[in-house]
Amino acid sequence: MLDLVIDARPADLGNGFGVRRILPYRLRRMLGPFIFMDHAGPVHVAPELMPALDVLPHPHIGLSTVSYLFGGQVTHRDSLGVEQIIRPGEVNWMTAGSGIAHSERFEDPAALAGGALEMLQTWVALPEAAEESAPAFTNYQPQQLPIFTEPGVWMRLIAGDAFGLHNDVKTHSPLFYLHVVLQAGARFGLPRGYPERGAYVAKGSIEVAGHTYRAGQLLVFTPGLDPVLIAQEATTLMLLGGEPLGERFIWWNFVSSRRERIEQAKADWQAGRIALPPNDNHEFVPLPQDRSRPAGSGASPAPQPLS
Template sequence: MSFFPGPDPLAGDAPACDAIEHLIIPRTSDIGNLEVRRALPTAKRRLVGPFIFFDRMGPALLKAGEALDVRPHPHIGLSTVTYLFDGEIKHRDSLGTEMVIEPGDLNLMTAGRGIVHSERSPENLRGLPQSISGLQTWLALPDQYEEIDPIFTHTEKRDLPSFNYGGMEGRVVIGGFEGMRSPVSVFSDTIYVDLKIEPGKSAPFAADWEERALYILEGEAIIAGDHFSDNQLLVFRAGDRITVTAGAKGCHVMLFGGAALGSARHIWWNFVSSSKERIEQAKEEWRTGRFDIVPGDSQEFIPLPER
């Protein structure tokens, strides 16, 4: 997904729970006929672990004749993580990858020194109504991996550990959770868990990670007596074990975070780097057509923003 211009997400009212460091209310924009809520980055909170970007796509219904069309655009210094709850997206990139992602699958595209990709509705769904809902996040790469060769991996739903017990069910997308571990390989300590909790039931969020957050996709989450509604991002203080209890209609959340990078990151459009000079170089490379093309999708591209 390409970084759209727009105002930062907003800080919410301070919760009573001392374990919550930030409450963030995403801002909403449209990209490629799809409503997107951006929760990270914000002026007050740039990263949670390696997560420097957190977008919720939809849920939306594209009418017949509408389609998702995010034209080819570049990335450096990050991994994009695409995870769907509903619908399908066709990914193409400058490595020659052509892959349709379906609900529960994971696309992990590591840009490293540079990659170009597009995200569009598959040809067989064009002209039909399409529902779509999912998340796209970016993981900033540690210093020593920022300029590695680009890589793309696809992991199917059936290969991600799933669980269903004690009033909670879900999937371990990246990292480990309650004794289960995802096979997905990333470059720093990371947790990313899709979790549904039945009404009145609770789930743990251990203090095993240096930085942690929770995004409420649906329903109401209760933490230390505070009630939080959907499309809110809660960033937790380090060291506190968290218990998440579902409200009367249950809740669906994403748990995420990991190790802090240990060095600052700059973000401009679709570029992430520890070096401002490297971002300026990437801007010039895109402006002058020095990135690779996307085979099968080379007729269009998103121009470099004039800002």
């Protein structure tokens, strides 16, 4: 029924900004095309301290970042000149492709609207044919994302295809990503038709085949089986997976099917060949000291910013 249970590990993004890191994991580098997953928050700090949590401009290649908030707000700026306030329930999909830099700032007291900042960050690796595609950023409003409800169940399709639902979020390979809220006792399944599927317990707890799993655990399911997820209490799940893409190398914020491309990205950032956001270009995250080769299926990546 379950191939693996991954417990989120604490990670520090700097300035005391702690997150729970789910992917990559030493026994499971990817789930479908998803190669990275962080759960930040809930963060409760005084509004005047929020700027200390800012993620300064930093680069990406070979992936798409997906920002999804449960609470608060974040200001995104990138080297395309995009400036976007990210709010709960939206999908913010940034395709790095051949290279992009962006920042995430907590500069508005409204960032703590509702009492806490809480967000999920995932990276979706690109298929080889799209790894050097032109960078792009798109914001999708909640009304563009289909919702399904039945007694005890609320579900939003973030991206891909699942349970007969589809939206216009542009993806580059077959995948699904869902936000699911279950009331106590509700039963739910997984989308069919994908070889790799998982469920991250963001809040609450679920029972699967007589075993209980709690917040902070990613369940990776055996292909071909159709488990039943039973909410033990009010529970929030993120369901994700899709078609695998093959081996990827990951180092810092760089993902590629080719090790030498990672090395080129390091040199490009070091030399200033990846442009900074034009409206946020006075500071940036320097290239970390390189103590290891780029990580593939058997090594751990260097620490990353949130996205």
